[in-house]
Amino acid sequence: MKDSNGTTLDTKTMVDTTTMMDAEPVNTSRREFISKAAVAGTITIAPGILLHQTAHAAKSGAGNLNTSVSTRPLDEDVSDKNRWGMLIDTTKCANGCTECVDACNKQNGLSGHGRPQSDTQYIRKVSLKSKSTGHELSLPLMCQHCETAPCVDVCPTGASFVRADGIALVDKHICIGCRYCMMACPYKARSFVHEDVENQKLTAPRGKGTVEACTMCVTRVDNGGIPACVEACTAKNHNAMIFGDLKDPNSPISQELKKHGGKQLRSDLALNTGVRYQGLNE
């Protein structure tokens, strides 16, 4: 259940598609066509986006940072072998760009009701200006996927939880909508569903009267993909976001952190966040 219903559906879809393709009669030109189509599909829509990113990375010289990462078979439990995280380089985050936000909204079916006070936002762009130096920057802010998450601590029913691989989620089945997690979150990362939701995505179930937040695109990650925001940022060639396994010392995110470091927001709270930032110097 912890993997959410969406995961199951996605897996099923994927398996069915594969089976269907395997069952096609062998035909060289047809196989060629299918593989080309698969490549084209991968470039434009598939969560893996390996080829697309490699191409982009090669072009920009940024290195292949956001490849498909999860290797866990889908019938295996989530384990603590991985710790999924993100590294955001604020020096590359373009002011005024909302690619990551738009991609997130699309991915999770967050259309809003034109009521900014109560509409859900999983990720938002924050503009900062240093009070002492006047230095300006912008960055995306979302659930920081803390290891010791305050939202999890305070949740009375245990609906808020952190998976073994570090992704913080809400179990919509046992959330009673008390909003104590929203009081506790240091990043204002959570939203309360204030009204009926329509046109929900199969991979992003929502419910009026419950609390929700960035899921780090858990269904994509479970299928070997990367979060939609990271994908969009990379596709735009900004490369301000790296997604990967913090526990794998050879992963691009770990390598980059080792090389240049990364800051945790509200590090004074010692929450060991899964999302880190670079370039936050006053």
Add this chain to the structure above:
Amino acid sequence: MSKIEYTSLQGKSLGYFALLGGLALLMLIGLASAYYMEHHGHYVTGMSNQIVWGMPHVFAIFLIVAASGALNVASIASVFRKKIYEPMARLSALLAISLLAGGLVVLLLDLGRPDRLIIAMTYYNFKSIFAWNIFLYTGFFAFVGAYLWTMMDHTVYRFKPYAGFFAFVWRLILTTGTGSIFGFLVARSAYDAALMAPMFVIMSFSFGLAIFILVLMASYKWANMELGDAVVSRLRNLLGVFVASVLYFTAVYHLTNLYATQHHDVERFLLLDGGIYTGIFWIGEIIIGGLVPLALIYAPGVKNCRTTLGLISTMVIIGGLSKIYTILIAGQAFPLEIFPGYEVSSTFYDGVINSYSPSLPEFLLGLGGVAVSLFIVVFALKVLRFLPASLADSVADPHSAK
């Protein structure tokens, strides 16, 4: 002291049924408001993703805090053996239970999913102070209920001191738990203070006693029973001590914050620049809820004036609601300090003072909770013997006759 004779209200007058009917109507309106909010979703309220707890929580927390304090009189009688409080212990316990019930109804009906009450009762995260509170609330009903039983049934009367003691300890733990709901919120500048727990305990003493005094005086006046000055004067003086204590804790809380540079911004907001919140703090909480009642309690000219005591108690209640409002709403209105040293802006209201205008349904739901509490009291006073037939000085305190 002679044996106390208890009585129930006759409850046959038009006034009694009008009161009961009025409270029932308020309850229905509160219920309708909750239905309206749940049906449409919380966007119809003043609450938002910035102010997630609003007016219903102000009422709920006030009632829950006051519930614990309403037990004061009973505790002083059975734990501290002060005889003069003994006759009022039953009413004290009844009020404690009913106030808690009213508060919990509001809290429940403001949940995003009130239909999931059974989940709240069966799924527990024991690290959550909220989950602990669920046990503290149900335990409070059980302990105070048992205490009432030992007071009213002579076959178990001998257990009264024990029941009274456990109820006393439990109510202290309960209010510690309520205060810790805020004290444990590490992320917000206005909370995250161990002082919250004892401050809530002392707030409960004050608010609960103020409500108790009003209910006591109203009951005896409307039932044409005698309520002597000895009892009333004791309660008045006790209220004075509690009101002063709340002011003391409030001062310590703000002075501690003012000492630390990192809290200067939030203190400036609460005490100086916070607009409506600053106004509610100084006028509602400090002046109406603290200084004026204190002055009136110890003013020589109005010492035995019941109307003045009624006014004082009402002001303490207004001050109490103001205090909860400033703690709860102003604490959320002040922006989270995620990026110290930066000016912050976003589409999600980062870095700005969050606005909140309570909607009518929220207010009516809160009022419905008050009605639930009072309905239980008014009804229970008719069906069981909670009130001493007389609280004249000769009955309550024979030594007072000079």
